[in-house]
Ligand SMILES: Nc1nc2c(ncn2[C@@H]2O[C@H](COP(=O)(O)OP(=O)(O)O)[C@@H](O)[C@H]2O)c(=O)[nH]1
């Protein structure tokens with residue numbers, strides 16, 4: 001599929017009328033060619049801004065996929081249309097998790113009001129958060145009221161993905177021992193709603209109390225007092241209350257201008273990333289590739305040539321060009 005022959009506008013119209021194949025093709029297009037080709041975001045913009053974007057994070061095995069499945073079904077029963085983006089680790093070490101996710105959320109794909117899609121953390125043009133944000137915009141533009149992003153729960157990409165969401169649900173479970181280990185530093189601060197999953201297992205009460213205490217004592221929380229709810233995804237117990245709490249939280253954010261502040265910051269960062277990507281691809285990449293970038297890098301390491309002098313030369317060449 002040569003990217004210049006894709007009629008994105010036509011796919012968008014089809015996606016908006018419920019054609020999931022068209023949605024899939026738009027997202028694949030972004031994954032393959034990056035977000036900054038074909039003015040995709042420009043075409044989407046007018047149709048976006050309606051969806052509630054929820055990031056879901058928590059250690060692998062905490063029950064994110066199981067809970068996502070139940071939350072989606074609850075919201076569907078309330079008349080919402082829901083999109084799900086599951087971020088795949090694409091790593092041989094966590095390959096099992098992907099398979100598990102497929103099993104746990106398998107039948108979601110069959111529901112008319114649900115669109116589910118996994119995205120890989122590997123090989124994204126312009127970075128995963130940009131691609132993910134593009135996929136969110138596509139789902140938003142196609143009329144999905146809620147978009148859930150399930151992250152892999154490991155690594156640095158975590159917080160970056162969270163920048164795509166309006167609000168973040170952090171999931172923890174009893175029995176991981178020290179809560180401080182269970183919830184990584186930094187993740188506590190990005191949580192808007194907390195769920196202690198697997199409340200059918202022993203120790204859930206204690207975990208919930210400890211978590212509440214950690215939140216109360218955290219100096220970075222300020223005025224915020226995020227709710228902590230106990231659920232069992234597997235037994236479908238407490239999921240409705242959790243979903244309602246998320247929407248209530250969203251409502252408060254909207255009223256207090258917090259939502260606007262967050263979207264403002266996000267758009268700013270996204271625009272910078274978008275422009276950097278375009279400028280890199282259109283201006284910098286052709287120049288450094290013409291000067292055999294990789295060969296040069298190898299040469300620099302033997303100290304036969306100064307890499308910074310080379311970088312200066314490249315920049316001067318570009319400055320000369322755009323004068
Ligand atoms: N006992 C119990 N197990 C659960 C619950 N929710 C999920 N699990 C199990 O926890 C394991 C990991 O769940 P999964 O949804 O794949 O976690 P993820 O890695 O965070 O997406 C699976 O074996 C689930 O069946 C729960 O509420 N109670």
Ligand SMILES: [Mg+2]
Nearest residue numbers: 064065097101
């Ligand atoms: Mg999962």
